Amino acid sequence: MRDLRLVFFENKLNRYSINALLGAIETYEELERLPIYFVQNSEEAVSLINSFPKTALTVLNFSFFTPQLWDVRESVKKIRREVKRELILTAGGPHPSGDPIGTLKMGFDRVFVGEGEVSFPAFLKSLMENKEYQASSSLCVNLNAFLPFSIRFRRFNPIEITRGCPFGCAFCQTPRIFGRKVRHRSIDVVVSHVETMIKHGLKDIRFITPNALSYGSEDGIKLNLKAVEELLSSVKKIKGVRRVFFGSFPSEVRPEHVTEESVELIKRYADNDNLVIGAQSGSDRILKLCGRKHTVEDVYRAVKIAVKNGFKAKVDFIFGFPDETEDDIKQTINFMEELTKLGASIHAHFFMPLPKTPFAAKKPKPVDLKLLRVINKLTGKGLLFGNWKQQEQLAFKIYDYLHGQFDNISTTLKEKAFDAV
Template sequence: MKVVWRDIKAARNSYAVLYAACRQAGYTLISSDHPKGEVTCYSVNSINEPHYRSEIRDAEGITIVGGPHASASPLEVAEYADYVIIGEGEKTLPRLLDAIMTGSTAPVPGVATKDGITQPDHTVLLDAYPCFLEIKGFLEISRGCPHACAYCQTPRIFGHRMRHRSIDAIAASAARVSDARFVTPNALAYGSDGRTPRLDRVERLFQRLAENRIWFGTFPSEVRPEWISDEALELIRCYTAGRKIHFGAQSGSDTILSRINRGHTRGDALNALDLCRSHGFTPIVDIIVGFPGETGEDLEMTMDLVRSIIRYGKVHVHYFMPLPGTPLAKAEPTPLPQDIERLFGSLALSGRLTGYWIEPRRRFLNLSGDNEVI
């Protein structure tokens, strides 16, 4: 049975992960820029999903769709896909391929169809699967998040309890690459419960990967601002190659931070900025604008934080997008004033700001305002 993986830029690390899991089960996922073969697999998020909807609906073979959007809205996706994988795919995708190949009609746990949903019956043990094999990707060291930020899909898909891959398992995958780059909701939380640091375990990880060039605390292994400390930064400086720290402040307004259940304050972000500067790191800070209910005062406090960041760092700005499966899924973004849009444009031209501050689908799909996505 020929199984194709639809090549989508935003899902290339998912391809590495699921290629490895399927290889263990006897299947090879063949990358392709269009659907072909007996089965085509997709991983979509809420930004790019509309772009692939008609392609999936019209594909000649069997279609399997997973990813954040599919996990959050499985019955919606099942209207045009044959099968939808809910949540983690390492065990579920090979199970489903087995069922397709044998012609079994028994429901597969973790799979939805137009006839309904069969809930997952497991949580993935990370050590049961390599980070990647021949198809290289990032080293996923942790999964899940104990925080419950109202805009974020991560804890809703992967759970509120952190799971960590063992150092031995990480090292086995790291031996395949020269540079070690990690995937984790909070890099400094490795080996911990996600609320109390265990920097001794982070250091043991660094020591074990001494043959690698280590990149830590930058995309896609960002950290939380309240976890940044003198001890943590000295550890990163001692063992890793990077001199940038990427963290999410999200808003400069404590009112907004409390409302979205972010779990830290404006003061934590300012303290993290000072610590980065004092240890010689460039801070790269995520900011979200347009939160529902964001007032002019809230926005001004965020802009004041932006001005603090760009004195010796960079801002990565996002315009709020309601994501399915989150508490803010049906919330409306607050429009951004034109003078702020112009300021962001100016900061981007000067190299002090990256990201987007317009409607996300238009930016990422290169759609004009007149295009209708169907």
């Protein structure tokens, strides 16, 4: 067996992704004793890898989002330049999955596109056994087959209960990475993972899902509130559970799924005082262009129901959509002001063109003066929050990068790198 060492390049944004990979690795007996390390910067990586025996083969894995690509690129350059041991650089996560060609050009040896629970451990096993790696499918992993976190390293996080999204919003990478078919962890498996967390002293339970109220749904569109109730009631009655959070960060709910019945379920079983509701725009025209498949009226109704039932409504909006007109912006301004009068707060984001989405080649529009005035007014009142300004600066940097990638690759590679299906 080959002396293999696995190192994860860790930051605050990729912790959950690393934990999922660790959970997958721990599923395989052949990998249970694999030496695994974590570094937080290139200096740590160089020092650690150079301390390994010269006979060892190191796999250094990066998982990252598009806004991080410049930092990652600089780290890769430094590591390539200063590491004096045999090294394989691997990459996965949202940006590598959307831009595998560009990621390889950054200096990586392998890019894992999509879900890594099967492919990444298989790659590690092939290295240990000195065998040729045979690439496997990266879609439709059975969530029940893998741990959602690492027991070995006590690296716990919210439990992923649903993967995949049927809606295919034009700005979103989720359905392009995980597919449009929704898959759910079964209630029995979720309960087992919660019990494991309780044994390790974790008493607050949260979930990762594109849309909390889609749990148990066959298509992710039509609600299955019976499954939602069974999930929440099963988790809530586990001995040792202190609080359960559902429909709040790090997940959200779609506005059309917010009904008196669904909110009553959350109110009965969950402990969060807020609901995160995805609106994105106050213009029905923009919502249609984005493929959101809900209306402004759906958002309005969802906020009224949430507030009526005692929840703080945190409503997501995205500024800078490329095809916005002055009238679209005016409608969004009016809608945000109307929602805040109802008791909602605005979570502000800025549109980023992301690889492999239909809007990948679209140029963002700067926030105009009228919108900026309203943003500042609502921020001053504590009714608007978010890192939209930093995202605005990154958005144009990303656009320039992707535009260059798009111009400098062949037609065939363009189809692969920017396929929106």
